[in-house]
Amino acid sequence: MSPKPKLTLRYMQLEDIPQVMAIDRLAFDLPWSQRSYAYEIAESDHSHMVVLELKREIPATGWRRWFGINGKPHLEKWVVGYGGLWNIVGEAHISTIAVHPKARGRGWGEILLAGMVRRSIGLGAEEVVLEVRVSNTRAQNLYRKYDFQRVGIKAQYYRNNNEDAYDMRLRIDNQTICEQFEARYNGLLSQYLFVDLYNTFVPPSH
């Protein structure tokens, strides 16, 4: 029997906001507000917010295990990372991406980034763009792994410490690039056995 997928990539929902905000606060100096998330999920026509969810088994504990009542492990769903994408006139803008600190280094940031690039291709964008702090080499490595190029610097872009941002971009406007990306994405799907609802089951408002 083949192993059951434990990871699901899907559109962010209003119920995810508390878990997403908890990661946001751990990951960034300037976290988004609850209102911003609600707007991006439920009101913006341009926004395609994503989460990566892990199903994990929690063993029965305490009196339930002692008395053998409902002693089976139960499944818990945990949002391990999230991302944000705006699609405006042919330009897909990655507005945010983060993985819970306890879940980093397992390829899950890569799934989120690749999932958003694939969504951008599906939306017919010509280019994916993002900004990244010049000090954030970890994220830059991830973007470079996916062939994003540094095309400029936005001076004093971050208002908490006036740090500069690199402007990084990936062209997705020709068939060869899109086919190569698709082959790579299929490799990721078989490596991590995740279910990609983000690209296959799109809510009606998107």
Ligand SMILES: CC(C)(COP(=O)(O)OP(=O)(O)OC[C@H]1O[C@@H](n2cnc3c(N)ncnc32)[C@H](O)[C@@H]1OP(=O)(O)O)[C@@H](O)C(=O)NCCC(=O)NCCS
């Ligand atoms: C950036 C971030 C999303 C990466 O997620 P992650 O799950 O840890 O990364 P992955 O395990 O998927 O790694 C993918 C690639 O990222 C790069 N990377 C990840 N961790 C790294 C590290 N500690 N040092 C250097 N490069 C690293 C590598 O290129 C890696 O590919 P490799 O494993 O083939 O070398 C995560 O570190 C994070 O949430 N950081 C805080 C928020 C943030 O900075 N967001 C970006 C804002 S622009």
